[in-house]
Amino acid sequence: xxxxxxxxxxxxxxxxxxxxxxxxxxxxxxxxxxxxxxxxxxxxxxxxxxxxxxxxxxxxxxxxxxxxxxxxxxxxxxxxxxxxxxxxxxxxxxxxxxxxxxxxxxxxxxxxxxxxxxxxxxxxxxxxxxxxxxxxxxxxxxxxxx
Amino acid sequence: xxxxxxxxxxxxxxxxxxxxxxxxxxxxxxxxxxxxxxxxxxxxxxxxxxxxxxxxxxxxxxxxxxxxxxxxxxxxxxxxxxxxxxxxxxxxxxxxxxxxxxxxxxxxxxxxxxxxxxxxxxxxxxxxxxxxxxxxxxxxxxxxxxxxxxxxxxxxxxxxxxxxxxxxxxxxxxxxxxxxxxxxxxxxxxxxxxxxxxxxxxxxxxxxxxxxxxxxxxxxxxxxxxxxxxxxxxxxxxxxxxxxxxxxxxx
Numbered sequence: 001x002x003x004x005x006x007x008x009x010x011x012x013x014x015x016x017x018x019x020x021x022x023x024x025x026x027x028x029x030x031x032x033x034x035x036x037x038x039x040x041x042x043x044x045x046x047x048x049x050x051x052x053x054x055x056x057x058x059x060x061x062x063x064x065x066x067x068x069x070x071x072x073x074x075x076x077x078x079x080x081x082x083x084x085x086x087x088x089x090x091x092x093x094x095x096x097x098x099x100x101x102x103x104x105x106x107x108x109x110x111x112x113x114x115x116x117x118x119x120x121x122x123x124x125x126x127x128x129x130x131x132x133x134x135x136x137x138x139x140x141x142x143x144x145x146x
Numbered sequence: 147x148x149x150x151x152x153x154x155x156x157x158x159x160x161x162x163x164x165x166x167x168x169x170x171x172x173x174x175x176x177x178x179x180x181x182x183x184x185x186x187x188x189x190x191x192x193x194x195x196x197x198x199x200x201x202x203x204x205x206x207x208x209x210x211x212x213x214x215x216x217x218x219x220x221x222x223x224x225x226x227x228x229x230x231x232x233x234x235x236x237x238x239x240x241x242x243x244x245x246x247x248x249x250x251x252x253x254x255x256x257x258x259x260x261x262x263x264x265x266x267x268x269x270x271x272x273x274x275x276x277x278x279x280x281x282x283x284x285x286x287x288x289x290x291x292x293x294x295x296x297x298x299x300x301x302x303x304x305x306x307x308x309x310x311x312x313x314x315x316x317x318x319x320x321x322x323x324x325x326x327x328x329x330x331x332x333x334x335x336x337x338x339x340x341x342x343x344x345x346x347x348x349x350x351x352x353x354x355x356x357x358x359x360x361x362x363x364x365x366x367x368x369x370x371x372x373x374x375x376x377x378x379x380x381x382x383x384x385x386x387x388x389x390x391x392x393x394x395x396x397x
Contacts, residue, residue, distance in 0.1 A: 007227045015308065022312045026323075033324045035270035056325060091264030093193060101327055118263045123332040125198060126342035127189035 036101045039080040042112075049106045055082060056101040056120060064096055075102065075112070086114035093119035155231055155372055162365045169365065173358035180355045183348035191345065200258040202348055205333075206356040208251035211279060212314055214244030214360060218286075219311040222304035232368075234300045235375075237307060238290055239367035243360055245283035252276060263327060271320040272328035275313055282310035296375070 001009075026033065036056035037045065047053055060081060063074040071086045073096075084102055094100060099120035104113050126134075184202035191198035218237045225233035255273070256266045267273065286303055293299035321330045333339045339346055 004227060011223060011227060011308070015311075018309060019312055022316070026316070030324070033271050035268070035325050035327055037325075089264075091262065093262055094264075116264070118265055118268070118327060120327055121194070121262055121329050123329045123335075124340045125191050125194075125201070125332065125345045127344055128192040129189075130342050131192035 038077040039075055039082040040077055042082060042106075043080055047106060049108055052103065052105050052115070054101055054103045055112065056099065057082075059094070059096050059098050059100055061096050075100065083111045084114050085111055086117055088114075088116070090117055091119040093121060155235075158232055159369060159372060162369055166362070166365050169358060170362045173355060173362045176351060176355035176358055180348060180351035183351055188345050188348045194262060197258060197261055198345065200254050201345075202352045204251055204254040204258060205349060206353045207247045207254060208276070209353060210356050210360055211244055211248035211251050211276070212317060213357070214240050214247060215279060215282070215307075215311070216314055218244065218307050219314075222307040225300065226304050226308075234304070235368050235371045236364070237304065238300070239364055239371050241283055241287050241290075243363050243367070245280060245287065247356070247360075248276065248280045248283060252280065265327075268327050270326040270328055271324045272317065272326045275317045275320050278313050279310075279317060282306075282313060286310070296378075 036054040039055060039057055042053070042055050055075060057075040057077045060074040060076045065072045069087050071090065072083070073086075074081045074083050076082075084104070086102070086104075094117060099122060101118045101120055102112065102114045102116070103118075104115045107113050180202065184199055188199070188202075190196045218240045221233040221237040221240070224230050225237065252273075255276075259268075260266050286307055289303045289306055290299050293302060318331075320326060321328055332341050333346070333349070341349065
């Protein structure tokens with residue numbers, strides 16, 4: 001074996017070991033690397049009242065209600081729905097059917113009290129006319145946002 | 147012709163000098179075209195409006211941040227295994243350019259995030275791993291400067307660069323592996339791009355422009371680095387020859 005081959009072997013082995021170690025670390029910290037939980041996960045994990053968490057999902061259709069300063073709406077992952085109350089300024093992209101990430105805590109009455117609301121943008125980009133045409137022809141898929 | 151042909155620094159100097167004006171002109175033309183397409187021809191997005199235009203700088207910058215680092219990691223591996231003199235120079239010359247691209251991606255992303263998400267910054271997996279990449283670039287550059295002897299500095303920096311390379315797949319797949327606020331991939335994904343052609347074409351033009359710009363600056367920086375090393379070598383040779391002529395008298 002030449003010195004070059006030996007160096008290649010050592011480097012290859014170290015990179016494999018390093019990659020493996022990183023993968024294991026990331027796997028171990030998986031729960032902490034998640035930016036938000038879905039409403040279903042929120043129920044499954046039995047998060048105690050008052051603990052600060054982030055939940056993400058779609059704003060349910062016809063669920064947004066404004067009561068004075070307070071905005072009340074429901075967030076859904078289509079399986080579970082969480083009622084949310086929020087006082088503050090909503091981002092431009094916030095509307096029914098839009099994906100949102102909400103930071104806050106569960107209250108005693110089972111509602112989620114939001115401290116901040118972030119709009120989640122999806123990966124589709126298109127001009128308005130194309131979006132309208134797609135909607136008109138019924139090509140808009142159920143999972144996609146309107 | 148293979149890569150060995152270019153691995154000779156003298157031949158590289160001659161060859162690089164010849165193609166530099168062409169690459170630079172092409173970069174300027176493509177960037178000009180891309181900006182014109184992006185700012186004036188591309189339609190506003192159906193939900194983001196004109197804010198979508200930030201993407202024409204943000205996405206190419208982010209891609210170049212990853213691309214330049216991948217190139218540096220490959221060059222570092224070549225430098226460590228085959229000891230090609232130019233691989234070292236290419237990696238060192240790339241680092242500040244890649245750092246600038248990464249910085250630009252973070253800043254433009256932040257400017258887009260405030261109106262769209264409602265936050266300048268969030269600690270989700272994509273944004274955090276991209277910030278780690280910026281620190282890797284800065285650490286790599288600092289290491290080159292911290293060690294006096296270029297041979298030892300190069301070796302240490304190359305190892306750091308290769309260790310940091312694990313961040314690249316983490317950045318790319320962070321949006322698929324974990325829930326992130328950052329949207330998933332739109333261009334390089336199974337099932338094709340989810341960007342309408344009228345927005346995709348300016349974006350791809352900008353990506354080509356950014357790549358050509360990188361090549362231009364890389365060639366300039368590599369030539370400067372080679373010249374600096376040559377000056378260093380000549381100076382050392384002169385000091386050495388003076389010492390050898392002085393030595394008999396002193397002894």
